[in-house]
Each structure stands twice: as structure tokens, then as C-alpha cells.
Amino acid sequence: xxxxxxxxxxxxxxxxxxxxxxxxxxxxxxxxxxxxxxxxxxxxxxxxxxxxxxxxxxxxxxxxxxxxxxxxxxxxxxxxxxxxxxxxxxxxxxxxxxxxxxxxxxxxxxxxxxxxxxxxxxxxxxxxxxxxxxxxxxxxxxxxxxxxxxxxxxxxxxxxxxxxxxxxxxxxxxxxxxxxxxxxxxxxxxxxxxxxxxxxxxxxxxxxxxxxxxxxxxxxxxxxxxxxxxxxxxxxxxxxxxxxxxxxxxxxxxxxxxxxxxxxxxxxxxxxxxxxxxxxxxxxxxxxxxxxxxxxxxxxxxxxxxxxxx
Amino acid sequence: xxxxxxxxxxxxxxxxxxxxxxxxxxxxxxxxxxxxxxxxxxxxxxxxxxxxxxxxxxxxxxxxxxxxxxxxxxxxxxxxxxxxxxxxxxxxxxxxxxxxxxxxxxxxxxxxxxxxxxxxxxxxxxxxxxxxxxxxxxxxxxxxxxxxxxxxxxxxxxxxxxxxxxxxxxxxxxxxxxxxxxxxxxxxxxxxxxxxxxxxxxxxxxxxxxxxxxxxxxxxxxxxxxxxxxxxxxxxxxxxxxxxxxxxxxxxxxxxxxxxxxxxxxxxxxxxxxxxxxxxxxxxxxxxxxxxxxxxxxxxxxxxxxxxxxxxxxxxxxxxxxxxxxxxxxxxxxxxxxxxxxxxxxxxxxxxxx
Ligand SMILES: Nc1ncnc2c1ncn2[C@@H]1O[C@H](COP(=O)(O)OP(=O)(O)O)[C@@H](O)[C@H]1O
Ligand SMILES: [Mg+2]
Numbered sequence: 001x002x003x004x005x006x007x008x009x010x011x012x013x014x015x016x017x018x019x020x021x022x023x024x025x026x027x028x029x030x031x032x033x034x035x036x037x038x039x040x041x042x043x044x045x046x047x048x049x050x051x052x053x054x055x056x057x058x059x060x061x062x063x064x065x066x067x068x069x070x071x072x073x074x075x076x077x078x079x080x081x082x083x084x085x086x087x088x089x090x091x092x093x094x095x096x097x098x099x100x101x102x103x104x105x106x107x108x109x110x111x112x113x114x115x116x117x118x119x120x121x122x123x124x125x126x127x128x129x130x131x132x133x134x135x136x137x138x139x140x141x142x143x144x145x146x147x148x149x150x151x152x153x154x155x156x157x158x159x160x161x162x163x164x165x166x167x168x169x170x171x172x173x174x175x176x177x178x179x180x181x182x183x184x185x186x187x188x189x190x191x192x193x194x195x196x197x198x199x200x201x202x203x204x205x206x207x208x209x210x211x212x213x214x215x216x217x218x219x220x221x222x223x224x225x226x227x228x229x230x231x232x233x234x235x236x237x238x239x240x241x242x243x244x245x246x247x248x249x250x251x252x253x254x255x256x257x258x259x260x261x262x263x264x265x266x267x268x269x270x271x272x273x274x275x276x277x278x279x280x281x282x283x284x285x286x287x288x289x290x291x292x293x294x295x296x297x298x299x300x301x302x303x304x305x306x307x308x309x310x
Numbered sequence: 311x312x313x314x315x316x317x318x319x320x321x322x323x324x325x326x327x328x329x330x331x332x333x334x335x336x337x338x339x340x341x342x343x344x345x346x347x348x349x350x351x352x353x354x355x356x357x358x359x360x361x362x363x364x365x366x367x368x369x370x371x372x373x374x375x376x377x378x379x380x381x382x383x384x385x386x387x388x389x390x391x392x393x394x395x396x397x398x399x400x401x402x403x404x405x406x407x408x409x410x411x412x413x414x415x416x417x418x419x420x421x422x423x424x425x426x427x428x429x430x431x432x433x434x435x436x437x438x439x440x441x442x443x444x445x446x447x448x449x450x451x452x453x454x455x456x457x458x459x460x461x462x463x464x465x466x467x468x469x470x471x472x473x474x475x476x477x478x479x480x481x482x483x484x485x486x487x488x489x490x491x492x493x494x495x496x497x498x499x500x501x502x503x504x505x506x507x508x509x510x511x512x513x514x515x516x517x518x519x520x521x522x523x524x525x526x527x528x529x530x531x532x533x534x535x536x537x538x539x540x541x542x543x544x545x546x547x548x549x550x551x552x553x554x555x556x557x558x559x560x561x562x563x564x565x566x567x568x569x570x571x572x573x574x575x576x577x578x579x580x581x582x583x584x585x586x587x588x589x590x591x592x593x594x595x596x597x598x599x600x601x602x603x604x605x606x607x608x609x610x611x612x613x614x615x616x617x618x619x620x621x622x623x624x625x626x627x628x629x630x631x632x633x634x635x636x637x638x639x640x641x642x643x644x645x646x647x648x649x650x651x652x653x654x655x656x657x658x659x660x661x662x663x664x
Contacts, residue, residue: 205394205396207392207393207394207396208396208398210361210363210383210390210392210396211390211392211396212409212413213363213382213383213384214361214362214363214383214384214386214388214389214390214410215384215409215410215413215414215461216384216385216410216413216414217384217413221413225398225409226398229398229399229400230399
């Protein structure tokens with residue numbers, strides 16, 4: 001209150017106070033501020049930090065689901081990691097995961113989501129609501145229901161798709177397992193990108209687009225010169241989230257169970273199989289550690305892109 | 311460079327707003343034409359329909375000798391300055407100015423040369439490497455102008471380009487823009503809601519009201535002889551006195567006083583008819599002594615206009631305003647008499663000029 005009415009000569013005092021205000025705006029003091037934050041920090045520690053550290057530790061042991069190693073796990077150092085990198089299944093899983101992320105997330109969800117948002121940007125009325133409604137429906141249905149629907153859709157005999165295409169007996173999930181899960185995951189997750197880009201496109205000033213149109217810019221040139229530069233931050237954030245979610249996505253298992261013959265065994269499915277089906281918890285934890293590292297690298301890559309202005 | 315012709319141009323927005331109602335307008339080649347009107351009267355719509363950013367519901371737009379009504383904006387050969395300038399934030403000034411040339415596939419060197427030339431002409435030499443975010447409002451406005459100039463379009467369309475500048479800068483930009491248009495000689499349509507701006511800059515102007523053009527003429531014509539009471543009330547920095555009156559033989563009875571019939575209306579009024587008597591405060595001679603044909607009353611308000619004063623007289627409960635030169639302004643409560651200039655006073659019958 002004093003500052004509002006005090007004359008200019010008190011300014012040095014104001015300046016002396018300024019840093020104190022900026023670092024402790026609420027005036028709580030360290031102890032009380034810490035006490036307020038403690039419950040949240042505790043929850044984060046219990047449910048996020050501790051399990052992550054526990055996985056790191058398990059990866060260094062020969063812990064198993066059953067048997068003697070389950071009762072008395074031995075410390076084995078980096079053996080599990082070395083096993084993983086010399087295991088061809090691990091490498092094929094990694095490669096399948098890259099295909100899965102590029103195909104269903106980067107190209108599928110981001111591309112389709114942006115395309116729908118762009119085509120619907122100026123539309124009002126029933127068409128827009130129907131399209132958005134369908135896309136969002138695919139997103140909010142529970143995985144169990146959705147995967148059952150897709151199994152029914154793609155079934156070899158009596159599947160809806162084969163009936164529509166007139167291809168009785170064509171085994172989509174056996175002959176094209178990767179294609180099936182990529183299309184499935186694109187369908188499943190496009191809503192998020194569509195909504196994010198819908199909001200982002202609303203922030204592109206119409207006069208900028210019109211200015212480009214008046215100069216004679218084609219649709220593609222308008223995208224390149226006006227739209228993408230404006231929503232660059234949205235694109236990168238979207239790519240980051242979508243890539244990580246897809247990388248760790250387990251729902252392909254519900255469709256193909258990683259088969260046939262490991263042809264759709266992405267890393268998340270690989271971990272599940274070795275850790276819970278074969279019971280090698282230590283090895284599974286080591287692969288999880290690698291997944292964690294890949295996630296970190298991907299996140300750092302996008303965040304750097306996001307920070308750099310040019 | 312080309313003339314612009316609008317024939318029966320109509321625009322109805324979805325939802326039924328009739329923003330333009332069968333407008334006819336011819337803007338000759340090289341003219342600086344102002345579109346003036348209150349907010350929401352359809353000025354922006356008219357400009358955007360000329361540019362092709364809105365499709366006309368009816369009528370035709372002709373630029374030069376080409377009917378462009380169904381032509382894409384990019385193929386109409388017009389350039390537009392938007393109210394927010396629409397500069398691309400991720401491009402520097404050079405790239406912004408050269409953008410239309412880049413779309414037209416002009417080589418990179420030619421583009422840079424042209425941008426540098428136009429930029430220098432508008433005093434932007436030392437700013438060519440900056441981004442729009444690093445420029446002041448006035449500088450951004452000049453970049454937007456430079457971008458338009460670099461295109462060598464047939465016509466320029468400006469949508470309130472000065473309204474985002476502060477008052478002082480606006481006056482400078484006004485003079486600058488007028489001079490520039492003179493030199494370039496490109497047909498220019500200029501939208502504004504500020505009557506002073508339109509009067510100051512235009513060769514000719516149109517005054518619009520809810521989708522209709524109410525008057526077209528030079529600024530002098532529109533200022534001196536507004537065609538109807540709407541234009542009369544809209545034009546002028548001090549509003550025109552519009553007083554209800556009755557014709558009494560060869561004089562008019564206005565606010566309980568007898569005033570002479572204006573020169574232009576002589577012999578065209580019927581006895582006993584109701585009229586509106588219009589005279590600008592600037593065209594009143596004020597004195598403290600009674601005079602024949604003057605409107606007399608008590609001074610109720612005196613407003614300082616700088617070099618003059620705006621005096622409001624209470625004439626039998628009707629407000630009458632007169633502009634009084636500095637030094638001779640009366641005090642509130644004085645008796646005062648305002649004598650209209652007979653050659654500048656106007657009579658409106660049913661809202662239209664007699
Ligand atoms: N896109 C639009 N959809 C519906 N009505 C509009 C649209 N743009 C403008 N209008 C209406 O058209 C009329 C004229 O608007 P506009 O041309 O922007 O006026 P001005 O530029 O003179 O202020 C207004 O009544 C406005 O509400
Ligand atoms: Mg407008």
C-alpha cells in the first residue's frame with residue numbers, strides 16, 4: 001500500500017525489496033512452503049520415482065517370477081542389458097516399435113488429425129459435428145471394447161471388412177499384423193491430434209492467410225508460409241506426446257498378442273512377454289530401462305527443437 | 311493500373327445480414343477513393359468483395375476491362391493492406407516485402423533488389439533484417455505498404471491502415487500516404503470510419519450507411535453540401551446544426567427565430583412545409599448584438615477547440631452551435647446571436663437536400 005502513494009525518494013528501498021518479493025511472492029518462508037508442497041511430492045515419489053528406481057535396480061538382478069531367484073535374487077550387474085542387446089528378438093522388437101511410432105503416430109495420427117482439423121476449420125454444422133463425434137468416440141471407448149470391435153472387424157471368416165471387400169478368408173491379423181495395428185492405432189488416437197490442431201488453427205490470424213491468398217499462394221504454400229510457422233510449437237508438442245504414448249502403447253497386444261511369430265511384437269509387448277509370460281523379471285526390467293532411456297532421448301530431442309527459435 | 315467498377319454489387323452473409331445492397335460505383339484509374347461510414351456499415355465487406363476474399367451474392371466487380379466477379383483473389387491483381395498489417399512474424403522485413411514476388415516465382419536476387427528498393431523508398435533501409443515483432447506500429451505499417459508496392463498490382467485496397475497508429479503518427483502517415491499515392495498513381499480504395507481522414511486524403515469519397523452509398527463526391531462537395539441528413543450529421547469534426555423548422559412565406563421559422571431561406575433552396579419550398587435546417591457551426595457568424603435573421607439565445611457551454619471555441623447557445627430550448635475565433639469568445643450565461651451564412655446554409659426536405 002505504501003508503495004502506491006510514496007514519493008520517488010523511497011525507490012532504493014523498493015529495489016532492495018524487489019528480489020525478496022520475486023522469490024517468495026506468497027511470503028510463506030521456505031519451511032511452510034515446503035510443508036504445503038510435501039503431500040504432492042510424496043505422492044510423486046511413491047508412485048513415480050520409487051517404481052522407476054525399483055525397475056533400475058531389478059534390471060541389475062536375476063529376479064524371476066518363480067523359483068529360487070524369486071526368493072533370493074542375485075545381483076548380476078549389466079548381464080541383463082548385455083543379454084538384451086545380443087538378443088535378436090529385442091532388436092526386431094525395437095525396429096517394429098520404430099515402424100509402429102512412425103506409421104501410426106507421426107504419419108497416421110498427426111497427419112490424419114491435422115488433415116481433418118484443416119479441412120473442417122471453416123465448417124459449421126452437422127458434417128463437422130458428425131466427423132468430430134466419430135473421431136472422438138474412437139478415442140474415449142475403453143481399450144477392451146475397441147479391440148474386440150477390431151477383432152470382429154478383421155476376422156478371417158465372417159469379419160466385417162472381408163464382407164465389405166468381398167475377400168472371404170483373408171487373414172488380416174496374420175498376414176499383415178503390423179499394418180493392422182498401425183491402422184488400428186491411427187484410428188484409435190487421431191482425436192487428440194485433431195482437437196489440438198483444431199485449437200491451434202483457430203489461433204492463425206485469418207488476415208495472414210488472406211494476405212497469402214491475395215498474393216496468389218496455393219493451398220500448400222499457405223500451409224508452408226503461414227500455418228506451419230504459426231503452429232510450430234503445437235506440432236512439436238503434439239509429436240512429442242504422441243511419439244511417447246505410442247512408443248509405450250500396449251494395446252497392439254490385444255489385437256495380435258505380438259504374433260504371429262513375433263511379427264508385431266513391439267517393445268511394450270516384448271517386455272510383457274519376457275517378464276510376465278516367461279517370468280524373467282530382471283531381464284524385463286533391463287529392457288524397460290532401455291525403453292526409459294529411449295523415451296528420454298526422444299523427449300530431449302523434441303524439447304530442444306521446441307526451444308530453438310529458428 | 312486500372313479503374314474499378316461495381317455493378318449492383320450485393321453481399322448477403324449466411325444468416326441473412328445484407329452487408330451490401332446493390333451498390334453501383336465507378337472509381338476511375340489512378341484515383342484515391344475513400345469509403346467512409348460508421349462501424350458495421352459494410353466498408354470492410356465491400357473492400358473484401360473487391361479483393362475476392364468474399365464472394366458476391368449478386369452483381370459484378372470489374373477491374374480494368376476484366377470482369378473478376380468469379381476470379382480467385384490471387385488472380386485479381388489487387389493488393390491489400392489489412393488493419394492488423396498481416397505481416398508474417400517468422401520472416402524478416404525483406405522476406406515479408408518480397409513474399410508476393412516469391413509466390414510469383416521471381417528469382418531470389420530480383421526479389422531482394424526490389425524489396426531493398428521499395429524499402430529504401432519508405433525509409434526502411436536499416437530495418438530490412440528485423441522481424442515484425444521488433445518494429446514499432448508505424449514501421450510495421452510502412453512494411454505492409456512496401457509489400458503492397460512491391461507487387462505492382464492494378465489497385466491497392468487499404469482497410470483502416472491508420473487506425474492502429476497513435477494520433478500524432480496518424481497525421482504524419484496521412485500526409486505520407488497521400489503523397490505516395492500521388493507519386494505511384496495506382497488506383498486506391500481506402501476504408502476509414504474517420505471522416506477527417508477521408509476528407510483530408512481522398513480525391514473522391516463515398517459515404518456509406520448500412521450497405522448503401524448515401525453520397526459520392528469530392529471531399530469539398532460532401533463537406534459543403536451533404537446530400538442528406540445522415541451525411542450531414544456524419545461529416546465534420548463539429549457536428550452540423552440540424553434544426554427542425556417550418557416554411558413561413560419567404561422566411562423559415564427555426565427554433566422560434568426567423569431566418570432567411572438559403573440561396574440554393576430559394577423558390578423551391580412550399581409555405582407551411584416542415585423542413586430540417588442545416589448549418590455548420592463554422593458557417594455561423596457570432597455576435598453579442600442582435601442581428602436580422604440570427605438565432606439568439608443564452609450561451610450554455612463554451613468548448614475550447616484550440617485556435618477557436620465552440621459556443622453552444624440555448625435558443626428557445628434548442629441547442630445551436632457556432633464556432634467563434636479565439637479572443638472573442640463569450641462567457642457562459644451571456645446573450646449571443648449566431649447568424650448563418652446564407653450561401654452555406656442548407657434545407658432538407660424528408661431527409662434529402664433541397
Ligand atoms: N463473416 C461475417 N458473417 C456474418 N456477418 C458479417 C460478417 N462480416 C461482417 N458481417 C456483418 O456485415 C455488416 C458489415 O460489416 P463490415 O463490412 O465489417 O462493416 P465495417 O467494416 O463498415 O465496420 C455488419 O453488420 C457485420 O456484422
Ligand atoms: Mg471494418
